[in-house]
Every structure is written in structure tokens, then in C-alpha cells.
Amino acid sequence: MKLASSRDRAPGRPVSRxxxxxxxxxxxxAWLMDGRLEPGAAVSIDGTAxxxxxxPTPVREALARLEHTGMVRRVALKGYRVAPVFTREDFAELMEARLAIEPVNARLACSRMTPEGLADLRGAVKDLETAPRGPSFAEFRDYLEAxxxxxxxxxxxSGNQFMLSAYNALGGQVQRFRLFGGVGITDAEQAIAEHQAVFEALASGDPEQAAAAMEDHVQKVRARAIADAPAD
Amino acid sequence: MKLASSRDRAPGRPVSRxxxxxxxxxxxxAWLMDGRLEPGAAVSIDGTAxxxxxxPTPVREALARLEHTGMVRRVALKGYRVAPVFTREDFAELMEARLAIEPVNARLACSRMTPEGLADLRGAVKDLETAPRGPSFAEFRDYLEAxxxxxxxxxxxSGNQFMLSAYNALGGQVQRFRLFGGVGITDAEQAIAEHQAVFEALASGDPEQAAAAMEDHVQKVRARAIADAPAD
DNA sequence: CATAGACAAATCCTATAGGAATGGGGCCTC
DNA sequence: GAGGCCCCATTCCTATAGGATTTGTCTATG
Known part of the structure; x- marks a missing residue:
């Protein structure tokens, strides 16, 4: 594979920065989310390069950043590995943390919501409704993305940089993908309804209602996931 | 300055790993917390090396990790800079986030507290009481550390890796140091009393009481800091 | 057959070198 | 005198090379 180098760009074009x-x-x-790198697999610096x-130098720098997100783990002098799979305990902890953080985000976002923000959210809900959700990963990838x-x-x-950082620390982007890695989407209808409820609560302008809707959503996600959890 | 390289170690000695x-x-x-690197200052890769x-290679890797903590910021092709100083808005957001996260941590920790954990906490409170708190940074450094x-x-x-990650995402370690960078400790007596209250609540084994004590503490920290906040 | 030791390949880690971009200072032009 | 242009020093960014470490395999020995 060949990445576009900054040297390759045509002169005069706005630089890529x-x-x-x-x-x-x-x-x-992308490799991690595509499942091309499976949990536990070694990520060789030279090989990736x-x-x-x-x-190897830029690969090394990229991996150093990835490590801090929890997606890969490093052992000195031994190299990087994709973080191991989620256990039930990990999942329970993640949901506990989401319950602590996401309703607060919803409450804050509700009181500071802009028309553009609402429009973006509406778009995400729309994408969630229309996204295909077949059994293979490629098919429900868009669903998870939305x-x-x-x-x-x-x-x-939420307008709070620290709450955003805290949310990102949960590794939402990837943890989500990995959670459903071998399961597929089975609760799309309910999940979509709950997202719509959260959206409407946000649109209504009542912060407490928004927080409640989000809490309800996360708790139901947890309940459904526990119900049909894959074996460890 | 000369860092100990893995090459320098005597052969046969257990490797440093x-x-x-x-x-x-x-x-x-350490430089950041000592105030040796002031907010806004450039951190040259070659110069640091x-x-x-x-x-420069290991410096580059170290900075890549630091960037994800929010302590330094990177601009492509321009280099790293120490993150700018805290504004009042930043401080308000930090406290908002701490209010969302830390009482939950206290609640969880209370229900899973071990005797060793309690002993460690007791030690931290003791250190807080006995730490010097003079006007210069070096003098109240130990206080902030405790x-x-x-x-x-x-x-x-708390036993929840994600809540710990979320807490770390707040940058507690350093943000705290930078907050009081030019102020000094003026509220040690009250803060110590509140920490003792949190500790006793945790020791009592009542999770709700622990959460309440923590929330009370954070809110009072916020109130005191707002009262005598330095000009931006 | 099991085990310990040695060799080899792969990998990590660091240093060095050089191309590329940025920023500042001086100079020229208008 | 103001503005634009060019040159140069500094710095970032990437590639390459080589030493150090780990790991797998193979062999020899008890």
C-alpha cells in the first residue's frame, strides 16, 4: 500500500497540512475498525511501515498516539498489540461509565444547543434509520458509525471540552465497533426509537428530560446487550 | 542533561525494561509540572533532544503521547507548544466535569473499597495535612501532589477502568498544578477538612454519603476558586 | 523422550543525515 | 516611508543504518 506523501502533491495546490x-x-x-486487525494481534512497527x-518513524509516532486511546497496548522492547477482546466485566464497566457521563452531556448540550447542532443530530438519526444492517460487518458499519x-x-x-475528553476516553468510536464485532445488530428498531426520543428531548429544550432520555437509552442498551451477550 | 540509556547498564544486571x-x-x-515550561512556550524537538x-526520535514519540493528554498541542509542520493558560471558562468547565465524574467514582470506590485502599487514602490525607504550603511553587508542590x-x-x-480513564482525561495531575501556578494555596484548612470528610464517608461504607461528600468538596473548591480567581 | 543451549531471523530501539517547510531579517521597489 | 520579495537560519519531518533484544528452531545431551 502507498500513502500519499506530502512530497507527491502537485505544486501550487493548497498544502495538505x-x-x-x-x-x-x-x-x-481504519484497520482496527474494519476488523482487519483482530484483538491480540501483534502490530509490527517495521511490518506496518x-x-x-x-x-518506521511515522509508524512509531502514530502507534504512540494510538496507545493512549487504549486500542493498542505496548510492552517495552516487545512491541504493540491490539487490545484484547471485551469481557463481560469490561462491558459492564463501560456502561457504568457511560451512565455517569452521557446523561450529563445530554443535559449540558440541551441548554446550549444551536440550530446547526440540532440539524446535525437530526442527520445522524436519519442515517441511523436508513443505514443497512445486514449480518456482516461491512453491512452494519454505517449503522454503527451513525x-x-x-x-x-x-x-x-455539551460545550465542555473536558466532558468531551472524558467521553472520548471511553473509546466510544472503537469500543462500539468491537463490541458488536461478532454479534450483529439485533436491536435496531428499539435503539432507533430511543435515539429519536433523545433527539426530541433535546429539541424540546428541557435539559432534565434530555438527561433522562439518554439515561434510559444507555440503560436499555446495557440490558439488551446483557440479554444476548456472546460467550466470552 | 544526560538520561540513563539502556546501553549504559552493566551487563548481567536486570534490564530496566x-x-x-x-x-x-x-x-x-516533570518540566511541565515544575513550571520550567511555561504555557505557550514552544517545545522544540531537536532542542529537547x-x-x-x-x-529526536524518542523525543518525538514522547511528545506524541503528551499531546493526547492535552498538556502540549501540536501544529503540523510547526511543532509542539505547551497548552495555553487556563481561562475562567476552562476552569468552570473542568469543575463541571469533575462534578459529573468524581462523585460517581466515590460511590463506586466506597462499595469496593479494600483495607489497603483505605490505608492508602489515609496516607494521602495525612500527607495533605503535614505538607508545607508556603507561597512559592516548590513549597506547595507536595501539597498539590497529595x-x-x-x-x-x-x-x-472505583474498579472501573473507564471511569479512571475519564478522570485521567481531565488532566487532573497537571491541570491542578497549572491552576494554582500563580496563586498559592489559600484554602488548605477547609480543603483538608473536606478531604477528611470524604475519607470518613468512604470508611463508613455508605456509597451515597461518599458521593455526597465528594460532590460537596468539589463544589466548595469551585466556589473558593471563583472567589479569588486571578485575572485572566 | 525431555530439556537445555545455541544459532538465526525478526523486531524493536536509537542515532544520524538530509530534504522540506517555516519564520525572521534585510533589501529593493514603489 | 510602506509594502513586497528574497535569502538564510532554525526546525520539523522522513528515511536509512546499525546495535540490542526477543523469539522460534534446531541440535546435542542426559
Whole structure:
């Protein structure tokens, strides 16, 4: 594979303002979410560099950033590995944390919601409704993406950089993908209804109602996931 | 300055299992907390490498990790800078986030508290009481360290890796140091009393009481800080 | 057959070198 | 005198090379 290097761009074009390490970072992120890198698999620095046709230096920098997100783990002098699979305990902890953080985000976002923010949220809900949700990963990828975007938009609209950081620390983007990695979407109808409820609560302008709707949603997600959890 | 390289160790001695990038990371962290690197100051990769007598590669890796903590910011092709100073809005957002996260941590920690955890907390409170708190940074450094340790211990004792990540995402360790950078400690007596209250609530084993004590503490910290906030 | 030791390949880690971009200072032009 | 242009020093960014470490395999020995 060959990444676009900053050297390759045509002269005069607006510069990309992005360096190779950033491209490598996003490429690795895509690999993780595509399931191309399975949990526990080793991520060789030199190997990845050869694969992407870059030198190990930017790969090293990209992995250093990824490590802090929890998606890969590093052991000194041994290299990087994709973080291990989610256990039931991990899932329970994640939901506990989401219950602590996301209703607060909804409450804050509700009181500071802009028309543009509402429009973005409406778009995410729409995408959630129309996204295909077949059994294979490629088919429900868009669904999960819209789900994640909905929650992330609320975190951003909270207007609180630390709440956004805390939300991001949950690793929502990827944890979500990995959670359903072998399961598929079985609760789309209910989940969509709950997202609509959250959206309407936000649109209504009542912060407490928004927080309650979000809490209800997360709790129901937890209940459904526990009900048909895959074996560890 | 010269960092200990893995090459320097005597043969046969147990290997350090730590690489140069880790040393650089911790050294930079210390610089940030010592105030040796002021907000807004540029952190040159090559310059830092020369200063620490290492090559730029491990410095680059260390900075990539630091960036994700919010302590330094990177602009592509321009380099790293220490994150700008806290504004009043930043502070308000931080306290809002702490109010959302820390009482939950206290509640969880209370129900899962171990005797060892309680002993550690007791030690942190003791250190808080006995730490000097003079006007200069070096003098109240230990005080802030004990304060931070107290809250971090509770986050760890929560037994929830995601709540701990969320807490760390607030940048507690450093934000705290930077907050009081030019102010000094003026509320030690009240703060110590509140920490003792939180500790006793945790020791009592009543999760709701622990959460309430923590919420009370954070709200009072906010109130006091707003009262005598430095000009932006 | 099991185990310990040695060799080899792969990998990580660091240093060095050089191309590329940025920022500042001086100079020229209008 | 003001504005624009060019040059140069500094710094970032990437590639390459080589030493150090780990791991798998193979062999020899008890």
C-alpha cells in the first residue's frame, strides 16, 4: 500500500497540512475498525511501515498516539498489540461509565444547543434509520458509525471540552465497533426509537428530560446487550 | 542533561525494561509540572533532544503521547507548544466535569473499597495535612501532589477502568498544578477538612454519603476558586 | 523422550543525515 | 516611508543504518 506523501502533491495546490504520521494514524484506525486487525494481534512497527510504504518513524509516532486511546497496548522492547477482546466485566464497566457521563452531556448540550447542532443530530438519526444492517460487518458499519456520531455530537454540543475528553476516553468510536464485532445488530428498531426520543428531548429544550432520555437509552442498551451477550 | 540509556547498564544486571522514550516522557512531565515550561512556550524537538542528550526520535514519540493528554498541542509542520493558560471558562468547565465524574467514582470506590485502599487514602490525607504550603511553587508542590493522589486513588479504587480513564482525561495531575501556578494555596484548612470528610464517608461504607461528600468538596473548591480567581 | 543451549531471523530501539517547510531579517521597489 | 520579495537560519519531518533484544528452531545431551 502507498500513502500519499506530502512530497507527491502537485505544486501550487493548497498544502495538505498533514504529515505522514497523521495518515498512518488514520489508516491504522481504519484497520482496527474494519476488523482487519483482530484483538491480540501483534502490530509490527517495521511490518506496518513496509505495508504502508513509509519508514518506521511515522509508524512509531502514530502507534504512540494510538496507545493512549487504549486500542493498542505496548510492552517495552516487545512491541504493540491490539487490545484484547471485551469481557463481560469490561462491558459492564463501560456502561457504568457511560451512565455517569452521557446523561450529563445530554443535559449540558440541551441548554446550549444551536440550530446547526440540532440539524446535525437530526442527520445522524436519519442515517441511523436508513443505514443497512445486514449480518456482516461491512453491512452494519454505517449503522454503527451513525450511532457513534450521534453520541459524539452530543458530547461536542455539551460545550465542555473536558466532558468531551472524558467521553472520548471511553473509546466510544472503537469500543462500539468491537463490541458488536461478532454479534450483529439485533436491536435496531428499539435503539432507533430511543435515539429519536433523545433527539426530541433535546429539541424540546428541557435539559432534565434530555438527561433522562439518554439515561434510559444507555440503560436499555446495557440490558439488551446483557440479554444476548456472546460467550466470552 | 544526560538520561540513563539502556546501553549504559552493566551487563548481567536486570534490564530496566524501560526505553528512552519513557524517560523522556517523564522528564517532560516533570518540566511541565515544575513550571520550567511555561504555557505557550514552544517545545522544540531537536532542542529537547539536545538538552536531554538523546536523538529526536524518542523525543518525538514522547511528545506524541503528551499531546493526547492535552498538556502540549501540536501544529503540523510547526511543532509542539505547551497548552495555553487556563481561562475562567476552562476552569468552570473542568469543575463541571469533575462534578459529573468524581462523585460517581466515590460511590463506586466506597462499595469496593479494600483495607489497603483505605490505608492508602489515609496516607494521602495525612500527607495533605503535614505538607508545607508556603507561597512559592516548590513549597506547595507536595501539597498539590497529595491532593491529586487522593482523588486519583479514589478513581482507581472505583474498579472501573473507564471511569479512571475519564478522570485521567481531565488532566487532573497537571491541570491542578497549572491552576494554582500563580496563586498559592489559600484554602488548605477547609480543603483538608473536606478531604477528611470524604475519607470518613468512604470508611463508613455508605456509597451515597461518599458521593455526597465528594460532590460537596468539589463544589466548595469551585466556589473558593471563583472567589479569588486571578485575572485572566 | 525431555530439556537445555545455541544459532538465526525478526523486531524493536536509537542515532544520524538530509530534504522540506517555516519564520525572521534585510533589501529593493514603489 | 510602506509594502513586497528574497535569502538564510532554525526546525520539523522522513528515511536509512546499525546495535540490542526477543523469539522460534534446531541440535546435542542426559
Amino acid at each position: 498533514q504529515v505522514l504520521a497523521d495518515h498512518v494514524y488514520e489508516e491504522l484506525l 513496509r505495508e504502508l510504504d513509509v519508514s 450511532d457513534e456520531r450521534f453520541h459524539k455530537l452530543i458530547a461536542e454540543q | 524501560q526505553v528512552l522514550a519513557d524517560h523522556v516522557y517523564e522528564e517532560l512531565l 539536545r538538552e536531554l542528550d538523546v536523538s 491532593d491529586e493522589r487522593f482523588h486519583k486513588l479514589i478513581a482507581e479504587q
